[in-house]
Amino acid sequence: MSKFPSYIQEVDGELWLTEDERDNMKLSYRVKDIIFAEQSPFQHVMILDTYDFGRTLVLDGVVQTTSVDGYIYNEMISHIPMTLHPNPKTVLIIGGGDCGVAKEVTKYDQVEHIDMVEIDKFVVDVSLKYLPEVSGNLSDERVNFIYTDGVKFVQELENKYDVIIIDSSDPVGPAEQLFSEEFYQNLHKALKPDGVMVCQSQSPAFHMDVTKQTYQRINNLFPITSIYTAVVPTYPGGLWSFTLGSKKYEPKNLGEKWQDKSTKYVNQGIVESCFVLPEFMKNNLK
Amino acid sequence: MSKFPSYIQEVDGELWLTEDERDNMKLSYRVKDIIFAEQSPFQHVMILDTYDFGRTLVLDGVVQTTSVDGYIYNEMISHIPMTLHPNPKTVLIIGGGDCGVAKEVTKYDQVEHIDMVEIDKFVVDVSLKYLPEVSGNLSDERVNFIYTDGVKFVQELENKYDVIIIDSSDPVGPAEQLFSEEFYQNLHKALKPDGVMVCQSQSPAFHMDVTKQTYQRINNLFPITSIYTAVVPTYPGGLWSFTLGSKKYEPKNLGEKWQDKSTKYVNQGIVESCFVLPEFMKNNLK
Numbered sequence: 001m002s003k004f005p006s007y008i009q010e011v012d013g014e015l016w017l018t019e020d021e022r023d024n025m026k027l028s029y030r031v032k033d034i035i036f037a038e039q040s041p042f043q044h045v046m047i048l049d050t051y052d053f054g055r056t057l058v059l060d061g062v063v064q065t066t067s068v069d070g071y072i073y074n075e076m077i078s079h080i081p082m083t084l085h086p087n088p089k090t091v092l093i094i095g096g097g098d099c100g101v102a103k104e105v106t107k108y109d110q111v112e113h114i115d116m117v118e119i120d121k122f123v124v125d126v127s128l129k130y131l132p133e134v135s136g137n138l139s140d141e142r143v144n145f146i147y148t149d150g151v152k153f154v155q156e157l158e159n160k161y162d163v164i165i166i167d168s169s170d171p172v173g174p175a176e177q178l179f180s181e182e183f184y185q186n187l188h189k190a191l192k193p194d195g196v197m198v199c200q201s202q203s204p205a206f207h208m209d210v211t212k213q214t215y216q217r218i219n220n221l222f223p224i225t226s227i228y229t230a231v232v233p234t235y236p237g238g239l240w241s242f243t244l245g246s247k248k249y250e251p252k253n254l255g256e257k258w259q260d261k262s263t264k265y266v267n268q269g270i271v272e273s274c275f276v277l278p279e280f281m282k283n284n285l286k
Numbered sequence: 287m288s289k290f291p292s293y294i295q296e297v298d299g300e301l302w303l304t305e306d307e308r309d310n311m312k313l314s315y316r317v318k319d320i321i322f323a324e325q326s327p328f329q330h331v332m333i334l335d336t337y338d339f340g341r342t343l344v345l346d347g348v349v350q351t352t353s354v355d356g357y358i359y360n361e362m363i364s365h366i367p368m369t370l371h372p373n374p375k376t377v378l379i380i381g382g383g384d385c386g387v388a389k390e391v392t393k394y395d396q397v398e399h400i401d402m403v404e405i406d407k408f409v410v411d412v413s414l415k416y417l418p419e420v421s422g423n424l425s426d427e428r429v430n431f432i433y434t435d436g437v438k439f440v441q442e443l444e445n446k447y448d449v450i451i452i453d454s455s456d457p458v459g460p461a462e463q464l465f466s467e468e469f470y471q472n473l474h475k476a477l478k479p480d481g482v483m484v485c486q487s488q489s490p491a492f493h494m495d496v497t498k499q500t501y502q503r504i505n506n507l508f509p510i511t512s513i514y515t516a517v518v519p520t521y522p523g524g525l526w527s528f529t530l531g532s533k534k535y536e537p538k539n540l541g542e543k544w545q546d547k548s549t550k551y552v553n554q555g556i557v558e559s560c561f562v563l564p565e566f567m568k569n570n571l572k
Contacts, residue, residue: 022338025313026312052492229517238524239519269563273555279549
């Protein structure tokens with residue numbers, strides 16, 4: 001039996017994590033140290049110290065967020081809907097166990113209440129303990145941690161939130177239902193009449209089918225639907241998409257509404273230009 | 287002795303190319319077929335058929351361009367300077383052996399003459415033969431192929447080109463001088479009084495030091511210097527930077543100047559917004 005977790009390989013005295021979620025392209029990270037590795041009731045959870053990306057959260061062998069570039073995803077999925085809504089007081093986060101999204105949302109003083117619904121308490125605990133660069137040692141009385149299945153949580157809600165952020169993992173296995181039509185219908189119902197939702201909608205370079213399907217499903221429910229992108233170096237292909245559904249507010253001239261939140265990726269220009277899509281994406285969405 | 291080139295590994299009956307140019311992060315591509323593999327006088331040249339990216343040009347084991355995403359880099363390094371200059375008649379391309387940049391530049395009717403200076407004729411020949419998705423079977427009387435060292439070629443030139451495009455490989459080994467101060471001085475001299483140059487300036491995610499140094503060197507010579515980015519899935523980190531030096535024209539409101547060139551990545555919105563940099567890049571350039 002190996003002395004390392006099954007997702008880690010020892011090669012010529014070096015430790016490597018190789019993601020094998022994709023059939024035909026693999027990303028490998030050289031590992032300095034295994035900080036934590038244990039099976040939760042839902043998945044295999046690791047915190048690795050990697051050479052290029054520092055401390056890294058790995059679930060079932062797949063990199064979720066890193067100390068070095070995790071802020072890009074967390075800032076982009078948070079600040080775009082929070083800037084679009086003129087007065088977000090109640091916010092729901094589904095997933096987001098690394099606490100990075102909650103950390104960004106607490107930067108808004110007008111926010112009164114944040115429900116953070118994560119199925120795996122384990123992920124929250126290890127992120128708070130071992131991943132302060134991402135979780136920011138989140139400690140804010142407005143954040144209400146609820147450890148349950150997000151799909152079930154939203155079934156009976158009505159007219160409750162200003163902003164909903166779906167920070168899910170990939171649409172395989174447990175997270176699959178977080179991309180379903182029924183789930184989006186429940187989110188629509190859970191939002192107030194001027195509410196805004198956003199979800200990550202995968203890599204347009206590798207999964208334009210998922211990006212397109214997500215866009216179409218949200219577009220069937222919301223009068224205003226838009227896709228925006230960001231570049232996340234540790235996600236395969238780099239380019240990542242987010243889909244926004246809005247009941248009232250149009251994402252126009254967002255740059256004018258942007259207020260500095262001590263961010264490292266997002267700024268006025270990014271907020272303004274992130275909805276510009278390359279030609280191949282525009283063509284694929286037609 | 288293996289029956290495969292040294293850069294290809296056979297793992298459980300599957301063929302894989304693993305780039306090993308980086309110490310702590312690796313990208314691996316599953317290979318369907320080895321179309322071509324030979325040592326040129328300058329480097330080891332392969333054309334692989336890969337599962338995710340189709341036919342792929344590999345030099346010394348490093349992916350240079352692919353049939354699936356090669357257009358992104360080639361369009362971005364070509365159309366931004368070509369749109370910025372109001373009347374580009376003479377163009378110099380240094381490097382660019384896959385012919386993709388020359389293909390994009392020939393889309394401009396006003397161009398009268400293109401000097402394409404590539405050190406390795408081998409790369410041009412195999413790209414034209416085996417990589418039509420990138421090279422576009424380039425056959426245009428305005429393109430003048432010159433097989434020599436680009437660094438030497440520009441030493442004695444003066445006041446000759448409207449646009450110069452440096453499509454180099456990474457700044458290690460033979461391409462190192464293509465990032466030197468002396469080289470940029472010669473480019474400045476080779477440009478007409480309203481000339482524009484652009485070079486690829488590496489991944490800001492992994493080599494912000496190179497991006498910054500390139501920016502500073504060009505900024506020392508040109509009154510107008512700007513960085514723009516694009517997302518190339520097969521380049522590590524996805525995010526890629528280009529640095530533009532301009533003697534006269536400012537890259538403002540480029541969207542208004544953009545004219546459709548049957549591109550797959552570039553469009554009016556991209557031309558307009560590609561100069562918007564994430565906050566970490568802006569901070570690093572200070």
